[in-house]
Amino acid sequence: xxxxxxxxxxxxxxxxxxxxxxxxxxxxxxxxxxxxxxxxxxxxxxxxxxxxxxxxxxxxxxxxxxxxxxxxxxxxxxxxxxxxxxxxxxxxxxxxxxxxxxxxxxxxxxxxxxxxxxxxxxxxxxxxxxxxxxxxxxxxxxxxxxxxxxxxxxxxxxxxxxxxxxxxxxxxxxxxxxxxxxxxxxxxxxxxxxxxxxxxxxxxxxxxxxxxxxxxxxxxxxxxxxxxxxxxxxxxxxxxxxxxxxxxxxxxxxxxxxxxxxxxxxxxxxxxxxxxxxxxxxxxxxxxxxxxxxxxxxxxxxxxxxxxxxxxxxxxxxxxxxxxxxxxxxxxxxxxxxxxxxxxxxxxxxxxxxxxxxxxxxxxxxxxxxxxxxxxxxxxxxxxxxxx
Ligand SMILES: [Ca+2]
Ligand SMILES: [Ca+2]
Ligand SMILES: [Ca+2]
Numbered sequence: 001x002x003x004x005x006x007x008x009x010x011x012x013x014x015x016x017x018x019x020x021x022x023x024x025x026x027x028x029x030x031x032x033x034x035x036x037x038x039x040x041x042x043x044x045x046x047x048x049x050x051x052x053x054x055x056x057x058x059x060x061x062x063x064x065x066x067x068x069x070x071x072x073x074x075x076x077x078x079x080x081x082x083x084x085x086x087x088x089x090x091x092x093x094x095x096x097x098x099x100x101x102x103x104x105x106x107x108x109x110x111x112x113x114x115x116x117x118x119x120x121x122x123x124x125x126x127x128x129x130x131x132x133x134x135x136x137x138x139x140x141x142x143x144x145x146x147x148x149x150x151x152x153x154x155x156x157x158x159x160x161x162x163x164x165x166x167x168x169x170x171x172x173x174x175x176x177x178x179x180x181x182x183x184x185x186x187x188x189x190x191x192x193x194x195x196x197x198x199x200x201x202x203x204x205x206x207x208x209x210x211x212x213x214x215x216x217x218x219x220x221x222x223x224x225x226x227x228x229x230x231x232x233x234x235x236x237x238x239x240x241x242x243x244x245x246x247x248x249x250x251x252x253x254x255x256x257x258x259x260x261x262x263x264x265x266x267x268x269x270x271x272x273x274x275x276x277x278x279x280x281x282x283x284x285x286x287x288x289x290x291x292x293x294x295x296x297x298x299x300x301x302x303x304x305x306x307x308x309x310x311x312x313x314x315x316x317x318x319x320x321x322x323x324x325x326x327x328x329x330x331x332x333x334x335x336x337x338x339x340x341x342x343x344x345x346x347x348x349x350x351x352x353x354x355x356x357x358x359x360x361x362x363x364x365x366x367x368x369x370x371x372x373x374x375x376x377x378x379x380x381x382x383x384x385x386x387x388x
Contacts, residue, residue: 074102076113076128090128094119104160106304116161116171118154123161123171123182137182139173147197148175160208162305170211170221177202179209179221194221194234194241202241204228204342207256208296210306217314220244222266222306224255227342231258231268233312245312247279250322253337253358254346257296260309264317269294272349283320293350336362 075091090113094101104116111129124136139158145151157174164170167184177199181192195203204227212218212233219236222245229252235244248255253272260266264281276297277288302308336358337345348361356364 076102076105089113090126090131103158106161106163108163114161114163114169116158118156118158121156121158123158123169135184137169137171137187142188143173143176148173157205162209162211164211164213170209172206172209172223174205174207177204177206179203179206179223191239194223200228203232208258208305210259210309212260212306212309212311216309217311220311220313222258222260222309222312224258224269226254226256226271227346229253229255229337229342231255231266233317235311235313245317245319247283247320248322249320251275253349254342257294258306259297259299259302260306260311261299261302262308262310264310264315266309266317267297267299269297271295272346279320281315281317283318 073091073093076089077086078089079086092101101117101119102115103118106114108114108125111127112134113126113128115124115126117124120138121140122136122138125134126132127134139156143156145155148155149157154175156176158171159174160172162170164181168189169182169184170179171182172179176197177195178197179194181189183189194209195206203223203225207224207226209221209223212220212222220233221241222231222233225232230246230248231252232243232247233245234241236242247266247268251273252270254270255268255273256271257269258266259268261278265278265286267276267278269276271293274290274292274294275288276291276294278286280286298304340358340362344365345358345361348365349356349358352361352364
């Protein structure tokens with residue numbers, strides 16, 4: 001995989017924030033985080049922000065981030081994390097689209113960037129020195145329009161792209177529950193596709209798949225299997241994808257990023273679990289902090305995403321599932337998650353403040369529905385009373 005030390009990552013980000021309390025907790029664990037907290041005046045439709053946590057005075061590399069400047073204009077900017085200085089590299093206006101069209105952008109070299117365009121259901125390479133697209137792949141025509149989400153609105157929800165090598169790219173079609181491989185000459189490599197639409201035993205509306213190459217024990221894909229509430233890895237064996245590792249606990253809820261670090265640990269953004277955590281090779285949590293709605297997390301001292309991390313099978317990572325439950329609220333939350341459809345639960349939690357747990361979220365949703373029902377019934381009685 002050809003990824004550079006200063007590769008841009010995944011960032012629908014807005015601004016630089018140094019959070020002192022988090023900084024003290026993360027000594028030695030230099031991270032960037034994107035999330036739905038939005039302390040910036042820059043507007044975004046899908047609220048996102050980057051918190052750049054600096055724990056030492058050493059030089060921190062520049063990163064490129066995508067930003068939503070207005071409700072119609074999106075851009076990528078090169079940001080010096082140490083100084084906060086930024087330079088716009090490329091921007092476009094989508095007059096009929098809300099902001100946030102660039103759901104992911106990876107740097108190929110100093111001038112060329114790879115985009116995942118969630119509004120256009122496409123991936124493309126842009127030469128930022130000329131502003132021209134040098135290559136493009138569009139999902140239209142490759143999959144039925146009746147598949148995925150609503151065609152023309154949120155059809156594929158193409159939320160991530162990654163360069164596998166100079167000729168092949170990996171993309172995440174969230175609404176199709178698929179990770180696909182796209183060759184520049186031959187298009188989709190069908191026998192490499194991971195997942196199939198509505199087969200939730202494999203993937204269920206995933207985010208941020210990372211490709212682990214053969215040189216690191218792959219081919220493997222580490223992915224946040226969001227609606228299934230787990231982080232999972234698949235290993236390529238005998239021409240098929242086979243599950244090789246999974247991790248989740250009673251708290252995990254709608255994770256949207258997992259990075260395999262060079263030491264075999266896994267860094268996770270647990271979005272509706274409102275925390276960041278790192279698990280070691282034995283599946284134990286080595287540190288965890290509460291953080292509202294994190295979307296993506298990066299260890300700045302490591303290469304981007306999972307590009308320097310080993311596959312689970314090559315180092316024998318231990319899986320973890322919530323077989324032994326904690327007492328109290330954790331048990332209640334776990335049971336709520338087991339009976340409430342994940343799409344409803346996660347949509348509710350996304351709209352509620354970060355303190356809302358699955359139990360409290362369902363209580364608020366139930367009370368709101370009862371209130372609406374009561375208003376409807378009372379309105380009906382009132383109208384009937386008038387007519388009588
Ligand atoms: Ca990416
Ligand atoms: Ca990742
Ligand atoms: Ca990451």
